[in-house]
Amino acid sequence: MRRFAVTAFGRPxxxxVEDDPVPHGTxxxxxxxxxGVCHTDLHLREGHYDLGGGRRLDLAARGMTLPATLGHEILGRVRAAGPEAGAVEIGRRVLAYPWIGCGTCxxxxxxEENLCAAGRCLGVHRPGGFAEAVVVPHPRYLIDVEGLDPSAAATLACSGLTAYSALRKVGGDPARDWLLLVGAGGLGQSALSLARALGHHRIAVADTAPxxxxxxxxxxxxxxLDPADPGARAALLDLETGLAAAIDFVGTPETTRFALDSLRRGGRSITVGLFGGEIALSLPLLPLRALTLTGSYVGNLGELRELVALVQSHRLTLVETETVPLDQAEEAMRRxxxxxxxxxxVLAHAP
Ligand SMILES: [Zn+2]
Ligand SMILES: [Zn+2]
Incomplete structure (x- = not known):
């Protein structure tokens, strides 16, 4: 089998080429x-995140070793199962939950395996989907996606799940409360469709790109709204019931500031985007305005199962996908x- 791997950080x-994997145990x-090819794959290839102020989060120090096979939006057919895997239907088309933890903490x-401090995620710590075959450590991480478009279904494991898990943190009354989505790229568009399916009736979207x-x-x-428009914040502050929650899919100092400054008292801002940077925060304003600033990182296995069911029942298409051959992984990353x-x-391979 072939895999397309990072062998040196920052390099193509x-x-x-190696032997086909043989499943052991479960x-x-x-x-x-x-x-799917994700922005996270770009960060992983570079080997760091920008933390702002010239500081970096070094991924090698966080358990990422080379060579690393990237790719965490993995959809495939079951080829073989180990002797302790139980009843697994060979040939079944499944989506793999990639955000796997240690299993014991x-x-x-x-x-909440996605929050495990000793994560063993597919496409980060374990070999991922930029390969002709993928080893998943246990069948419980497999979700049936028969009937869904395979390229669209693959993106649910990260892009879709990230949007869904952030929406699950919004709280309040979705029929009454205003929700702001900052950033209308793939994640923001997914969140817009999912928010509708979850019953949100008042959704504002801000993006600088027309x-x-x-x-x-x-x-x-x-x-x-255009967040660069001086009137954008006032428009949000003037909403009849105020802005109850914001999800920031960008994660720059500017978008974080825009979301925080637009919230009503008791409002909640959820940061998802990993663009990078830092902000100065006036601490008295947190209690005086009773604000919550929280982060959301991918999602858990239960949420991915809920998301797949929601997409199936509402026949949702969350993002547009462009399918290219697996051996064009490097070109896809560059684009x-x-x-x-x-x-x-989305990389495609026909076994
Ligand atoms: Zn991702
Ligand atoms: Zn754990």
Missing amino acids: LCTL EVVLDLERC HRCRDG DKRARAASLGADLV LAAGGAAGRI
Whole structure:
């Protein structure tokens, strides 16, 4: 089998050829059919996140080793299962939950494996989906996606799940309270569709790009704003019931400030985007305005199961996808880095 791997941080992916994997214990081997290409893959290839103020989060120091096979939006067909995997239907098309934890800590036992401090995620710490076959450590991480478009279904494991988990943190009354989505790229568009399906009736979308604002309007946003417009914040503060919650899919100092400053008292801002940077925060304003600033990182296994069911029952298409051959992984990464992808690029392989 071939895999397309990072062998040196900051360098192009290399093609590695090795023996087909044999499943041990509870492991399941998937023949890869689709794997989405995510901005996180770009960060992983670079080997760091920008923390602001010249500081970096070094991924090698956080358990990422080379060579690393990226790709965490993995969809495939079950090829083989280990002797302790139980009844796993060979040939079944499944989506793999990638945000796997140690399995023994309190976070993992509470079903929050994505928050495990000793994560063993597919496409980060374990080999991911930029490969012809993927080993999943246990069948419980597999979700049936028969009937869904395979490229669209693959993107649920990160892009869709990230939007869904952030929305689950909004709280309040979705029929009455205003929700602001900052950033109308793939995640923001997914969140808009999902928010509707979850019963949100008052959704504002902010983006500096006119084409993304137009897209949000065509998808049914109730209010569309340019955050660079001096009147945008006032428009949000003037809303009848105020702005109850914001989800920031960008994560720059500017977007964080815009979201925080636009909230009503008791409002909540949820940061999802990993663009990078830092802000100065006036601490008395947190209690005086009773604000909550929280982060949301991907989502848990239960949420991914809920999301797949929601997408199936509402027949939702969350993001536009462009499917390209698996062996063009490097080119896909380059196009994503250059901003040259209209929708989600999904790598495809026909075993
Ligand atoms: Zn991702
Ligand atoms: Zn754990």
